[in-house]
Amino acid sequence: MKAIVNISLKAGVLDSQGKAVHHALNSLNFDGVEDVRVAKQIILKLDTADKAQAMLDVTKMCEELLANTVIEDYEIELV
Amino acid sequence: MQKPNIKVTILQFPGTNCEYDTQHAFEELGATTEIIWHKSESLPKDTNLLVIAGGFSYGDYLRSGAIAKFAPVMKAVTHYASEGGKVLGICNGFQVLTEAGLLPGALKRNESLHFISKHHHLRVVNNDNVFLEKLANDSVIHIPIAHHDGNYFIDQKGLKELKNNNQILLKYTDKNGEIQNPNGSVESIAGVCNKEKNIFGLMPHPERAMETLLGSNDGVKMLQGFMEA
Numbered sequence: 001m002k003a004i005v006n007i008s009l010k011a012g013v014l015d016s017q018g019k020a021v022h023h024a025l026n027s028l029n030f031d032g033v034e035d036v037r038v039a040k041q042i043i044l045k046l047d048t049a050d051k052a053q054a055m056l057d058v059t060k061m062c063e064e065l066l067a068n069t070v071i072e073d074y075e076i077e078l079v
Numbered sequence: 080m081q082k083p084n085i086k087v088t089i090l091q092f093p094g095t096n097c098e099y100d101t102q103h104a105f106e107e108l109g110a111t112t113e114i115i116w117h118k119s120e121s122l123p124k125d126t127n128l129l130v131i132a133g134g135f136s137y138g139d140y141l142r143s144g145a146i147a148k149f150a151p152v153m154k155a156v157t158h159y160a161s162e163g164g165k166v167l168g169i170c171n172g173f174q175v176l177t178e179a180g181l182l183p184g185a186l187k188r189n190e191s192l193h194f195i196s197k198h199h200h201l202r203v204v205n206n207d208n209v210f211l212e213k214l215a216n217d218s219v220i221h222i223p224i225a226h227h228d229g230n231y232f233i234d235q236k237g238l239k240e241l242k243n244n245n246q247i248l249l250k251y252t253d254k255n256g257e258i259q260n261p262n263g264s265v266e267s268i269a270g271v272c273n274k275e276k277n278i279f280g281l282m283p284h285p286e287r288a289m290e291t292l293l294g295s296n297d298g299v300k301m302l303q304g305f306m307e308a
Contacts, residue, residue, distance in 0.1 A: 009187075013232060014263065016190045065149075068142055068178065070185040071232050 001046045003058045004077040007067045008039035085110040088126040092117045096134035104286035117150040128165045128305045131172030143228045144174035166278045173280035182280045184233035190263025196225040202252040205245040208276040213300040219256045220297035222288035229282040231264035
């Protein structure tokens with residue numbers, strides 16, 4: 001099983017990279033973009049088939065290392 | 080000058096690059112120093128001050144300081160700090176301390192996204208602690224900053240606590256002490272301490288401001304605060 005973890009800055013925490021990308025898109029005349037948020041994705045290959053256990057484990061990984069919950073939110077998808 | 084008989088222990092991670100400047104600075108002030116490798120599981124028993132020096136750690140992969148917080152030596156640092164031992168984190172050291180939860184808040188990428196390396200003015204906000212006791216509140220100092228992830232973030236609740244407990248140490252300003260924010264930090268904060276005032280973190284580099292010939296010796300008064308046991 002794979003766990004796909006998306007980590008992004010919390011709403012309310014200014015995303016400078018997103019802002020820079022947004023600005024660059026505007027200067028390329030892509031005017032329809034209202035907002036840009038840059039996130040990172042971490043893909044973990046797990047040796048278990050137990051989804052509930054995997055969710056528990058990956059949540060712990062996010063809390064302890066993968067995300068800094070002072071500034072970041074995380075979403076976990078198991079596939 | 081009489082030797083203060085202070086032992087300063089300086090941590091070294093793969094990528095640390097300010098440990099020798101830090102060592103030089105504290106030896107100039109009369110301290111005995113020892114640099115210890117991140118794999119060490121204990122600190123020298125006679126340590127009076129533990130410094131996490133600047134540079135990088137583990138390539139700053141994932142986030143600056145995120146991997147370093149799990150280094151074997153960090154357990155000893157946490158234990159030392161919990162017993163009231165004095166800890167100073169400079170630049171990457173500040174990032175490590177926030178990641179380890181020893182200091183509140185977090186350090187984000189600079190708002191401009193640029194690496195900033197220059198001398199900057201700072202205003203002393205709270206001097207009721209050993210680190211800044213040799214400086215007057217509202218005095219302005221001029222020392223180097225050199226960072227990519229120095230944008231200090233803390234939520235409103237945390238900010239209120241910092242203010243209530245006099246935990247804000249320094250703010251980025253112009254030469255008159257008026258706010259001038261180089262990196263987007265909340266309230267222009269350049270350094271904070273914990274509630275108990277034994278753990279200190281700042282992005283600017285006092286150890287690089289020890290000689291007027293090199294631009295500033297304002298770091299001397301800061302580090303001197305630690306020279307009394």
